Amino acid sequence: xxxxxxxxxxxxxxxxxxxxxxxxxxxxxxxxxxxxxxxxxxxxxxxxxxxxxxxxxxxxxxxxxxxxxxxxxxxxxxxxxxxxxxxxxxxxxxxxxxxxxxxxxxxxxxxxxxxxxxxxxxxxxxxxxxxxxxxxxxxxxxxxxxxxxxxxxxxxxxxxxxxxxxxxxxxxxxxxxxxxxxxxxxxxxxxxxxxxxxxxxxxxxxxxxxxxxxxxxxxxxxxxxxxxxxxxxxxxxxxxxxxxxxxxxxxxxxxxxxxxxxxxxxxxxxxxxxxxxxxxxxxxxxxxxxxxxxxxxxxxxxxxxxxxxxxxxxxxxxxxxxxxxxxxxxxxxxxxxxxxxxxxxxxxxxxxxxxx
Ligand code: TRH
Numbered sequence: 001x002x003x004x005x006x007x008x009x010x011x012x013x014x015x016x017x018x019x020x021x022x023x024x025x026x027x028x029x030x031x032x033x034x035x036x037x038x039x040x041x042x043x044x045x046x047x048x049x050x051x052x053x054x055x056x057x058x059x060x061x062x063x064x065x066x067x068x069x070x071x072x073x074x075x076x077x078x079x080x081x082x083x084x085x086x087x088x089x090x091x092x093x094x095x096x097x098x099x100x101x102x103x104x105x106x107x108x109x110x111x112x113x114x115x116x117x118x119x120x121x122x123x124x125x126x127x128x129x130x131x132x133x134x135x136x137x138x139x140x141x142x143x144x145x146x147x148x149x150x151x152x153x154x155x156x157x158x159x160x161x162x163x164x165x166x167x168x169x170x171x172x173x174x175x176x177x178x179x180x181x182x183x184x185x186x187x188x189x190x191x192x193x194x195x196x197x198x199x200x201x202x203x204x205x206x207x208x209x210x211x212x213x214x215x216x217x218x219x220x221x222x223x224x225x226x227x228x229x230x231x232x233x234x235x236x237x238x239x240x241x242x243x244x245x246x247x248x249x250x251x252x253x254x255x256x257x258x259x260x261x262x263x264x265x266x267x268x269x270x271x272x273x274x275x276x277x278x279x280x281x282x283x284x285x286x287x288x289x290x291x292x293x294x295x296x297x298x299x300x301x302x303x304x305x306x307x308x309x310x311x312x313x314x315x316x317x318x319x320x321x322x323x324x325x326x327x328x329x330x331x332x333x334x335x336x337x338x339x340x341x342x343x344x345x346x347x348x349x350x351x352x353x354x355x356x
Contacts, residue, residue: 001079001355002033004067004104008087009040014259016044017242018149019084020051021261022109025151025348028055032352035078037093039064050165050241070096080355081106097132105355106134112148112260114141114292122146123354137354139260139347141295141338147347148264152243153339154250156270156332165244171209171235179205179233181252184214185262186276191314193218198316200232208232209248212239254324270335272327274311300330
């Protein structure tokens with residue numbers, strides 16, 4: 001089938017991250033023909049830059065405006081149109097669909113959620129006055145919803161050091177072999193400075209990998225630049241490609257992640273993590289986090305449960321770090337369970353089945 005994916009990058013990288021991962025899955029795993037229309041091609045290209053060229057070359061990346069030409073004859077009608085995160089299709093593109101002899105299916109690809117209510121809304125029609133069929137599609141964890149983007153599935157465990165991506169080589173030479181390794185990718189509201197200061201009070205060596213922009217974030221928080229005891233080493237890395245970032249997650253003992261894509265990747269890395277969920281004004285994010293924790297902690301004992309909840313709600317590391325080993329074992333078991341649940345191919349495969 002032919003797929004047109006519409007991607008509008010609002011403020012962060014998540015929209016591009018999800019669209020790219022979906023496109024590569026549809027194309028490389030399922031042999032679909034995919035075009036992405038994006039309003040910020042440089043960002044999309046940056047994320048995609050680490051993807052093997054044999055995969056990348058098959059996906060047609062176009063600026064948003066290129067979709068307007070659809071109103072000309074002959075119309076290049078896709079079979080499926082994806083509105084990522086409910087972005088609105090350009091009117092001139094829609095106009096082309098009106099005159100197309102065979103109408104595509106439009107899919108409103110929603111935000112990932114672990115909340116049970118999505119089961120009732122997933123795959124339901126969204127009737128439009130223009131008459132082109134449109135459906136809601138909810139990514140999620142349960143069997144009866146849209147699934148997760150799991151491609152590419154990272155290898156279990158840590159990869160040997162000689163595979164270090166070029167951009168990360170200098171940083172990797174500074175890592176200490178006995179130190180715990182933590183990567184950080186969170187939103188500005190996190191109590192990061194206090195968290196790191198507390199982390200430094202633990203009697204162990206810890207290397208902290210700050211993703212792009214986070215060291216600046218740290219110094220903005222306090223009047224003084226951060227000065228921490230030497231058991232804690234802070235290392236900044238540049239913005240890397242999506243595949244390279246996945247690799248970083250797999251190399252750490254603990255990760256702090258944020259929007260939907262890094263959240264899923266942290267789980268596939270099989271490592272403990274804090275999900276710094278995107279904060280919403282009406283505090284809807286707290287309900288979403290609780291729904292995820294209900295699933296994630298279903299089979300854990302009360303000690304680990306309390307430790308994970310404390311960590312995910314930004315309690316200081318000294319309160320829960322002693323549970324890291326038990327949490328690591330759980331994270332691996334959760335990864336196995338997740339891959340089993342998504343054994344039907346996850347989101348990309350479920351989309352194909354739904355639209356075929
Ligand atoms: O960028 P995000 O904060 O995106 C979020 C989410 O989509 C959220 O649901 C939405 O409401 C909000 O934006 C507006 O986080 P996310 O989803 O984890 O996406 C980050 C992407 O960037 C992911 O694909 C990983 C990638 N990435 C890199 O490719 N290189 C890097 O160096 C880093 C740190 C991330």
